[in-house]
Amino acid sequence: MAKLFIVGLPKDMEEIALIEMFSLHGTVDTVTIVRDSMSRDSKGYGFVTLLDNAGADRAIAALNGAKIANRTLSVRYAETHSAVQKISPDRLKPKRPRRA
Template identity: 35%
Template sequence: MIKLFVSGFPLEITELELAKLIAIHGDIVTLKIVRDKKTRICKGYAFIEMASQAGAENTVTALDGLEMQDRKLTVKISEEKAVAPKSNFKRPVAGENAKRPRRPRV
């Protein structure tokens, strides 16, 4: 799956309207318009996962720079950051239980 970053669309747009705009260029796996947690007002950008690289590239080519209601649409392929492998190391919990056990003296 390829993740796209989309911004510059009208703030009143719904997920369905955005999906209709993008789906003609490739298959959408997920679509998430980012909204304020308290007010639920759109922040002006969204993340979309496309099923294929070709669909993502077609979307970028077709929609990047498109004018929508006096706003300029920006569509980019999102660069994935490398995820560090998880370690089995567990930090000690603060308090008396966090002390290391002492080795017996010989």
């Protein structure tokens, strides 16, 4: 399985349109468009999981940089949870100077 991250989706994009686009390059397993919880409009990004890496590579080659409704798609492999650097909330707080 190969999970792809897609950025640049139009606000009115539907899941069926993504399935149609990506199924030209491989067998689609799942499609998720991230949506606003209130309006249900697309937030402009989503995920597509293809059954194999060869299909994912073909989709990236064909669709990365493609124009849809005046938007440019960015298609790449999604990072796994282990690849995302975890930052503890303590590291985000401003540091206070130490007393001497």
